[in-house]
Amino acid sequence: xxxxxxxxxxxxxxxxxxxxxxxxxxxHNIANASTVGYTRQSAELVASPAMLxxxxxxxxxxxxxxGVDVQTYKRVRDQFLDLQYRAQNMSLGEQTARxxxxxxxxxxxxxxxxxxxxxxxxxxxxxxxxxxxSADSGPARQAVIDQARTLTGQINDLQKNLAAARQRAAxxxxxxxxxxxxxxxxxxxxxxxxxxxxxxxxxxxxxNDLYDRRDLLxxxxxxxxxxxxTPSAAGNxxxxxxxxxxxxxDDTTGAASVPxxxxxxxxxxxxxxxxxxxxxxxxxxxxxxSYQTDLASFAQALASSVNGIYSATGTTFFTFGTGASxxxxxxxxxxAINVATLSGxxxxxxxxxxxxxxxALAGGAADSGYRQLVTRMGNEVAxxxxxxxxxxxxxxxxxxxxxxxxxxxxxxxxxxxxxxxRAYQASARxxxxxxxxxxxxxxxxxRVGL
Amino acid sequence: MSTRITSSMMTRSLLSDINDxxxxxxxxxxxMSSGKQITKPSDDxxxxxxxxxxxxxxxxxxxxxxxxxxxxxxxxxxxxxxxSITDLAQHARELVVQGATDTLPQTSRNAIxxxxxxxxxxxxxxxxSTYDGRYVLAGSRTNTKPYDATVQTTSxxxxxxxxxxxxxxxxxxxxxxxxxxxxxxxxxEVLGGSPGASGNMLGVLRDIATHLRAGDTQSLGNDDxxxxxxxxxxxxxxxxxxxxxxxxxxxxxxxxxxIEESATSMLSNxxxxxMAKVLTDYSTQQAVxxxxxxxxxxxxxxxxxxxxx
Numbered sequence: 150x151x152x153x154x155x156x157x158x159x160x161x162x163x164x165x166x167x168x169x170x171x172x173x174x175x176x177h178n179i180a181n182a183s184t185v186g187y188t189r190q191s192a193e194l195v196a197s198p199a200m201l202x203x204x205x206x207x208x209x210x211x212x213x214x215x216g217v218d219v220q221t222y223k224r225v226r227d228q229f230l231d232l233q234y235r236a237q238n239m240s241l242g243e244q245t246a247r248x249x250x251x252x253x254x255x256x257x258x259x260x261x262x263x264x265x266x267x268x269x270x271x272x273x274x275x276x277x278x279x280x281x282x283s284a285d286s287g288p289a290r291q292a293v294i295d296q297a298r299t300l301t302g303q304i305n306d307l308q309k310n311l312a313a314a315r316q317r318a319a320x321x322x323x324x325x326x327x328x329x330x331x332x333x334x335x336x337x338x339x340x341x342x343x344x345x346x347x348x349x350x351x352x353x354x355x356x357n358d359l360y361d362r363r364d365l366l367x368x369x370x371x372x373x374x375x376x377x378x379t380p381s382a383a384g385n386x387x388x389x390x391x392x393x394x395x396x397x398x399d400d401t402t403g404a405a406s407v408p409x410x411x412x413x414x415x416x417x418x419x420x421x422x423x424x425x426x427x428x429x430x431x432x433x434x435x436x437x438x439s440y441q442t443d444l445a446s447f448a449q450a451l452a453s454s455v456n457g458i459y460s461a462t463g464t465t466f467f468t469f470g471t472g473a474s475x476x477x478x479x480x481x482x483x484x485a486i487n488v489a490t491l492s493g494x495x496x497x498x499x500x501x502x503x504x505x506x507x508x509a510l511a512g513g514a515a516d517s518g519y520r521q522l523v524t525r526m527g528n529e530v531a532x533x534x535x536x537x538x539x540x541x542x543x544x545x546x547x548x549x550x551x552x553x554x555x556x557x558x559x560x561x562x563x564x565x566x567x568x569x570x571r572a573y574q575a576s577a578r579x580x581x582x583x584x585x586x587x588x589x590x591x592x593x594x595x596r597v598g599l
Numbered sequence: 600m601s602t603r604i605t606s607s608m609m610t611r612s613l614l615s616d617i618n619d620x621x622x623x624x625x626x627x628x629x630x631m632s633s634g635k636q637i638t639k640p641s642d643d644x645x646x647x648x649x650x651x652x653x654x655x656x657x658x659x660x661x662x663x664x665x666x667x668x669x670x671x672x673x674x675x676x677x678x679x680x681x682x683s684i685t686d687l688a689q690h691a692r693e694l695v696v697q698g699a700t701d702t703l704p705q706t707s708r709n710a711i712x713x714x715x716x717x718x719x720x721x722x723x724x725x726x727x728s729t730y731d732g733r734y735v736l737a738g739s740r741t742n743t744k745p746y747d748a749t750v751q752t753t754s755x756x757x758x759x760x761x762x763x764x765x766x767x768x769x770x771x772x773x774x775x776x777x778x779x780x781x782x783x784x785x786x787x788e789v790l791g792g793s794p795g796a797s798g799n800m801l802g803v804l805r806d807i808a809t810h811l812r813a814g815d816t817q818s819l820g821n822d823d824x825x826x827x828x829x830x831x832x833x834x835x836x837x838x839x840x841x842x843x844x845x846x847x848x849x850x851x852x853x854x855x856x857x858i859e860e861s862a863t864s865m866l867s868n869x870x871x872x873x874m875a876k877v878l879t880d881y882s883t884q885q886a887v888x889x890x891x892x893x894x895x896x897x898x899x900x901x902x903x904x905x906x907x908x
Contacts, residue, residue, distance in 0.1 A: 182606055182607075183606075183607065252641075255639050255640060255641055256639070258640065260639075260640055260647065260651065261637060261640070261647050261650045261651050261654070261870065267651045267654060267655065268654070270655075271654060271655055271658035271659075272658070274658065274659070274662070275658055275661070275662045278662035278663075278665065278666060278773070279662075279665065281666070281771075281772070281773060282665070282666055282669040282670075282772065283669070283731065283733070284739075285733065285741055285742060494739065496739045496766065496768050497737075497738060497739030497740035497741065497765075497766050497768055498739065498740065498741055498742050499733060499739045499740070499741040499742075499768075499770060500739035500768055501739075501770070501771065502771075505771060505773055505779065508662070508773055509773070509776075509777060511655070511658075511659055511662075512652075512655050512656065512659055512776075516652075516655055517652075520648050520651050520652060521648075523640050523644075523647060523648065523651065524640070524644045524645065524647065524648040525644075526640060527639070527640025527641045527642075527643075527644030527647050527648075528641075528644040530639075530640065530641035531640075531641040531642075531644060534641060545611065545612075545615055548611060549608050549611065549612065552605050552607050552608040552611065553602050553603045553604065553605060553608060554603070556605030556606065556607045556608060557605060557606060557607070558603065558604065558605040558606060559606050559902045559903065559904065560902055560903040561603075563902070563903040563904060563907060564903065567907070
């Protein structure tokens with residue numbers, strides 16, 4: 150078979166087109182250099198099918214190249230890094246929610262300092278000490294009553310603050326995981342994206358930018374909990390969060406949808422991530438609830454130790470029980486205890502046996518119970534902060550590794566621009582060279598004698 | 600193969616580094632402005648517990664210091680009272696010696712008996728001394744005068760009432776953890792209380808006055824003077840007890856001052872920031888922060904674009 154005279158022009162044209170496509174992809178990359186979730190793309194060039202040409206080699210026909218084709222627009226991404234990133238991001242979501250909430254709790258303790266319960270307790274004991282010096286003094290009695298009110302007020306306030314912290318976690322969980330909440334929104338977006346990908350793929354297309362959108366949504370979901378993506382029968386995927394299906398693909402049609410009744414999400418085992426942390430924070434077995442329990446036992450120990458001494462007068466000093474808001478509450482036994490009835494002793498007006506007894510409780514079991522609570526809470530907050538910092542570092546590291554593979558490097562794109570531009574110029578030159586050759590053939594050949 | 604570095608990686612790591620430095624600087628700034636190295640329990644949970652415990656100790660020490668001061672004032676009043684009572688008793692003794700002289704005319708003995716009555720009234724007056732509005736010799740019934748000046752009227756005529764109206768309670772003050780000290784002397788142990796009973800200061804002096812008026816120089820010279828000496832010894836013994844208590848308070852006071860100082864310095868070591876170190880750290884961090892920002896400004900600006908035309 151012979152070769153067309155114009156074959157060279159066609160080859161050059163393929164080169165021009167391919168370089169132009171490559172330049173287009175480069176422009177797309179540069180345009181999306183700072184788009185969140187964007188994966189860099191590259192035009193994969195391959196040599197176009199060769200032609201068999203007779204050669205002097207006889208039976209062994211030669212292959213004449215016909216130029217270049219764009220085989221595919223490749224999306225440069227490492228799926229394995231995606232899985233690692235999502236696992237780490239889940240841990241980061243959990244630790245961030247946890248350490249954030251615990252830091253709030255820590256602030257409500259206001260320790261160490263002049264405004265915390267420890268200080269109020271010191272002042273309470275001192276007021277009893279002053280009463281022991283002048284048991285018949287009205288101002289000294291008033292001071293004991295005032296300090297007792299301050300102390301019980303602070304303990305009850307802290308108890309309320311802790312309950313409020315748990316309620317905040319519960320509210321945040323409802324807002325995030327409820328019907329119409331953030332996760333529901335993401336699941337809806339994800340179904341739309343998956344369906345768009347599916348219809349594009351049916352036409353044989355490769356919707357790179359839709360893949361980016363899908364992966365970005367999965368990244369965001371991974372902060373909330375354990376994400377798993379499993380292929381479904383008809384070629385689409387199912388997505389579950391913490392074991393609960395939030396995107397279900399039909400086994401015959403492959404159409405993805407949010408299963409009815411999936412929201413509000415509810416879990417029997419921790420879904421991990423932010424949701425897991427929120428569930429733990431609000432739980433009656435969680436860290437905040439354990440602070441409440443310890444605070445209540447401190448208050449109870451305080452009330453019963455003081456009452457143990459004071460009951461010699463025939464009445465109790467503190468009352469301890471469940472308050473109006475269903476929380477443990479310690480209070481001064483008013484109106485039974487007032488300036489007139491408060492006694493430092495049971496003998497004469499200056500008998501201070503009870504005041505001395507109460508003073509001897511200072512720095513005892515009640516104080517150390519509260520101190521242990523603060524130490525434990527401090528340790529747990531410090532630990533949560535450390536874990537959060539570690540998770541942040543690891544997530545940043547994985548983000549970096551993903552960026553290293555998929556991110557746009559402007560230096561690289563600029564280099565590519567030069568490369569493609571030069572190749573384009575060279576192809577154009579090859580075409581004009583062929584053109585000049587044909588000019589010789591068509592306009593100059595066979596004109597002898599004309 | 601070397602890692603492919605992309606623009607977003609550079610900005611991300613730059614941001615995270617700058618954020619890191621800024622965070623550390625913020626922590627140092629907090630230490631600088633608060634002067635504390637622990638501002639919340641998670642900064643150092645164990646140091647927090649130690650600081651809280653030291654604060655409680657310190658509050659206890661200060662309370663004990665206040666108790667000691669209070670006890671000192673109380674005992675000083677008691678001390679003065681006992682001195683006056685001793686002086687009065689000594690004066691009474693001189694009068695008894697004088698009255699026991701057989702040659703003295705009865706009119707003079709009657710005059711001495713009147714003086715003894717005045718001494719008894721004076722002693723009761725002294726025993727009613729107060730500190731901060733409280734009768735110090737009344738046990739725990741500090742709002743009641745231990746001795747009443749009113750006159751008891753009986754069928755035999757009118758006699759002054761020497762009844763002790765206080766109670767037998769001790770006044771205890773806590774001067775250290777679990778350490779209490781009795782700070783009071785009671786009227787009934789110093790002067791006695793049951794009306795007409797002998798064997799106490801007031802009874803002895805009343806007897807003496809009776810004997811003086813009756814001219815019973817025999818009793819005056821022997822039993823009465825002995826009984827009075829015994830009562831004076833009793834007051835001196837109580838006075839010595841109060842003196843010993845005041846010495847204990849003195850010792851307790853200086854010991855409390857010492858442990859307050861050491862607890863304060865321990866609290867400061869635990870809680871307070873080392874300013875020299877904090878300031879040095881801060882300027883180092885500031886230098887690091889600035890160079891990070893500068894480096895960032897240069898790195899982010901430069902790319903191949905700057906060199907292509």
